[in-house]
Amino acid sequence: MLGCRKSNSAEAIIRDCFNRSHAVNCAVGQGIYFATQAMITRVLVGRTTTGSSSTRVCPSGFDTTGGGNVFVTYHDAQAYGEYLIVYK
Numbered sequence: 600m601l602g603c604r605k606s607n608s609a610e611a612i613i614r615d616c617f618n619r620s621h622a623v624n625c626a627v628g629q630g631i632y633f634a635t636q637a638m639i640t641r642v643l644v645g646r647t648t649t650g651s652s653s654t655r656v657c658p659s660g661f662d663t664t665g666g667g668n669v670f671v672t673y674h675d676a677q678a679y680g681e682y683l684i685v686y687k
Contacts, residue, residue, distance in 0.1 A: 617631045619631055635685065635686050635687075636683060636684065636685050637683075637684040638680045638683050638684070639681050639682040639684070640678050640679065640680050640681060641678065641679055641681050642663075642670060642672060642677060642678040643662065643678070644662065644663050645661070645662025645663060646660065646661045646663075647661065647663045647664065647665050647670060648663075648664055649664060649665075649666055650664025650665060650666075650671055654671070656673055657672075662677070663677070
């Protein structure tokens with residue numbers, strides 16, 4: 600899923616199906632977005648603190664920022680793509 604902002608989006612889709620009324624900030628149309636590829640990654644999360652849209656560097660003593668099920672890394676080597684799933 601592209602652009603799911605809430606940590607419970609996947610659970611809501613499973614429970615209630617897809618719902619276009621939840622579509623906000625849509626780049627190419629106010630609809631439900633799908634992709635032909637998905638990537639499963641491994642991420643070194645470490646110690647997490649709350650971040651904001653202006654955070655550019657992780658605060659001292661922390662490895663990531665985020666909240667809920669969302670994590671933001673600030674070093675390229677903290678994550679790698681483990682599997683690429685391609686739908687045909």
